[in-house]
Structures are given as C-alpha cells and as structure tokens.
Amino acid sequence: MKSSLQQELQTTGDFLALTRANEWSIDSDFSFEVSCKKTQAKSKVSVLDTGIIVFEPLDHVSSKDIVLSCAVHGNETAPIEICTDLVKQLILGDLHLQERVLFLFGNPAAINIGKRFVEENLNRLFSGAHSLPQGDETGLVNKERHRALALENAVRDFFTQGSDISAERQRYHYDLHTAIRGSKNDKFAVYPFRHGQPWKKEQLQFMLACGVNTILLSHSPTTTFSYFSSNEFGADAFTVELGKVRPFGENDMANFAGVTQTLIRFISGEDLQLTDYNSGDFSIFEIYQTINREQENFTLHFADDVENFTDFPQGYLLATDGDIEHRVKKAGEAIIFPNAGVAIGQRALLTVISTDID
Numbered sequence: 001m002k003s004s005l006q007q008e009l010q011t012t013g014d015f016l017a018l019t020r021a022n023e024w025s026i027d028s029d030f031s032f033e034v035s036c037k038k039t040q041a042k043s044k045v046s047v048l049d050t051g052i053i054v055f056e057p058l059d060h061v062s063s064k065d066i067v068l069s070c071a072v073h074g075n076e077t078a079p080i081e082i083c084t085d086l087v088k089q090l091i092l093g094d095l096h097l098q099e100r101v102l103f104l105f106g107n108p109a110a111i112n113i114g115k116r117f118v119e120e121n122l123n124r125l126f127s128g129a130h131s132l133p134q135g136d137e138t139g140l141v142n143k144e145r146h147r148a149l150a151l152e153n154a155v156r157d158f159f160t161q162g163s164d165i166s167a168e169r170q171r172y173h174y175d176l177h178t179a180i181r182g183s184k185n186d187k188f189a190v191y192p193f194r195h196g197q198p199w200k201k202e203q204l205q206f207m208l209a210c211g212v213n214t215i216l217l218s219h220s221p222t223t224t225f226s227y228f229s230s231n232e233f234g235a236d237a238f239t240v241e242l243g244k245v246r247p248f249g250e251n252d253m254a255n256f257a258g259v260t261q262t263l264i265r266f267i268s269g270e271d272l273q274l275t276d277y278n279s280g281d282f283s284i285f286e287i288y289q290t291i292n293r294e295q296e297n298f299t300l301h302f303a304d305d306v307e308n309f310t311d312f313p314q315g316y317l318l319a320t321d322g323d324i325e326h327r328v329k330k331a332g333e334a335i336i337f338p339n340a341g342v343a344i345g346q347r348a349l350l351t352v353i354s355t356d357i358d
C-alpha cells in the first residue's frame with residue numbers, strides 16, 4: 001500500500017517539500033515507477049532517506065551514474081531550486097531519463113533555518129572526517145556527522161550498484177553551491193585534487209556548457225563532498241559555485257538556464273553539443289595558499305564586500321591569526337571564500353593564481 005508520503009510525492013513531484021518535512025530521516029524508504037509522457041520509457045524512483053532520491057531507467061541499460069547534490073549548505077537556494085525542478089520533471093514524466101541519477105539534498109534541517117549549517121559545516125566532514133574526534137571533546141556526535149556518513153553511504157551504494165549493471169560505466173558528481181560573497185567571475189568551479197591524473201578538458205567543456213568558465217584547480221586532498229567522490233570512486237567531480245547566495249524567491253532562474261539545460265541534456269541522453277577546448281574560453285586558477293583559522297583572534301584585513309577573485313599587491317596583509325601574519329606572496333594572487341567566522345582549525349581563506357592546463 002502506498003504511504004501518504006509516496007502518494008503526495010507522486011501527485012506533486014515536490015521532493016523539496018518531503019525533504020523539508022523530514023529534517024534528519026524518514027520513517028521508511030519507498031519506490032515506484034514512472035513513465036516519460038513523451039517516450040513512454042519507464043523508470044524506477046527510489047526514495048532512500050530524506051533528501052536522497054534515485055532515478056533508474058527500466059527499459060534500457062544506461063552507461064552513466066550521475067550524482068547531483070545541493071543544499072550541502074542549507075542557505076544556498078539556487079541549486080536547491082534547480083534540483084527540485086529536475087526531480088519534479090522526472091517524477092511527473094516530463095523528462096526522459098537515459099542515465100542513472102542520484103539527487104542529494106544535503107542538509108534539510110539547515111534549509112529549514114536558512115543557514116549554512118546547523119552545528120557543523122557538512123562540507124568539511126567527508127572522506128571519513130565525520131568520524132574523527134571533535135574539537136569540543138564532548139564525545140557527542142552531532143547530526144551533521146551522521147548526515148555526512150549517510151550521504152557517503154548513498155554515493156557508495158549508488159556507484160557500486162551501477163557497476164553491477166555494466167562494467168564500463170562513467171561516474172560523475174556535480175555538487176552545486178553558491179558563494180557567500182559576490183565574485184568578479186560570477187560562476188566558478190573547484191576541480192578537486194586528482195593526485196597527478198590529468199585535468200580533463202572534456203569536463204571543462206561540460207562546465208562551459210553549464211555557463212561556468214572559471215575553474216580552480218586544487219592541489220591537495222580536502223574533506224569536501226566533491227573530493228570524496230573523485231578520490232574514492234574515480235568520479236568526474238566538481239564543487240560548482242553558481243553565483244551569490246540569496247534567499248528562496250530571490251534567485252533569477254534565467255541566470256541558471258545554461259546549467260539547467262545542460263543537466264537536462266545530460267540525464268536525458270541528448271547531445272551536449274560540446275565544442276572543442278579553447279583555452280581562451282576559460283579563466284583557470286590554481287589554489288595557491290590555504291589559510292586556516294587556528295586562533296580565536298583571527299582577522300581579515302579587507303572589507304566584507306570585497307569580491308572573490310579580487311587581487312592584492314604582493315606583501316599585502318590579508319589576515320592575522322593571533323600573532324601569525326598571512327600576506328600576499330605572489331603578484332596577481334587573488335582571494336576566494338574569505339570567512340573569518342569559521343570554526344578554529346577550518347579554512348578561512350583561499351588564494352589563487354592564474355594558470356593554464358596543457
């Protein structure tokens with residue numbers, strides 16, 4: 001028998017409402033079939049937990065396993081609206097499903113309070129960081145740590161089950177965010193550390209089709225969600241920043257037409273119309289300094305409205321952390337993600353320098 005949750009979801013397609021009504025878990029998982037109105041192709045829809053929903057084609061063997069995540073930070077609403085709309089179209093049969101897709105709405109409780117997180121930044125808890133000792137030594141494990149583990153397990157199961165379907169599969173994870181500050185380059189993506197493997201131009205072309213022409217190459221492991229999927233499952237993965245954080249209702253969705261249309265083409269198997277790689281189409285940066293906050297007394301020495309990708313003269317004092325001074329080391333070095341309010345031990349600022357890929 002259909003539960004009322006399932007009935008509601010099948011009628012409205014509104015997975016965000018279901019997710020928000022169940023902040024940390026749902027009582028029981030459920031699945032159902034849908035058919036595309038246009039192609040009649042059947043798909044299986046499985047709600048595995050709150051904010052965790054999988055779509056799998058039933059009439060053909062797919063070749064791609066695609067993870068799309070949003071709300072890893074609860075107040076980053078544009079990605080939530082994009083994913084909600086895609087899920088709705090799939091449930092209501094308005095979109096053909098060609099590939100397996102896992103949608104993740106990372107932190108439902110943080111969505112409900114309109115905050116980045118409830119107790120702890122979820123995007124610092126992956127690759128097992130959720131199980132490391134906590135700074136406060138209380139021994140209590142907060143809910144975000146449980147959620148990070150649940151999200152890791154969902155990704156692991158999804159990719160592993162794909163391998164049972166066919167051997168030659170491609171894995172992807174696009175973790176969609178928005179930035180706290182405005183940016184000189186409005187949309188940009190962090191390409192997680194690949195341990196010496198080449199940066200993929202075809203993936204950069206995919207980003208370009210999404211309207212993202214600025215790429216930050218990361219040179220070290222992190223505890224972010226995109227690095228987890230890249231490192232542990234060989235997925236082509238990015239943290240994608242789609243402009244500035246705004247409350248629900250204040251996003252101009254026309255701004256996201258590129259990303260929405262490209263994701264639709266990708267999951268419904270249409271030609272992506274990717275052009276050849278041309279370095280002139282991109283601004284590519286590499287992460288140069290990662291500045292963590294180590295002291296209570298941490299100060300940034302520029303204004304709150306200074307935008308991401310603003311550069312400062314060599315020698316400029318960017319931040320003081322107790323007695324330690326962090327200065328610009330190289331001409332053209334620019335700031336990304338400054339946040340003096342992060343927990344002690346966490347990243348308070350990145351700097352980047354311009355680079356190229358071969």
Ligand SMILES: O=C(O)CCC(=O)N[C@@H](CCC(=O)O)C(=O)O
Nearest residue numbers: 123177179180181190224239337
């Ligand atoms: O604007 C900011 O300060 C933060 C925006 C954001 O959430 N960025 C991600 C980037 C993750 C990565 O480096 O791959 C984050 O800080 O978690």
Ligand SMILES: [Zn+2]
Nearest residue numbers: 073076177178
């Ligand atoms: Zn974010």
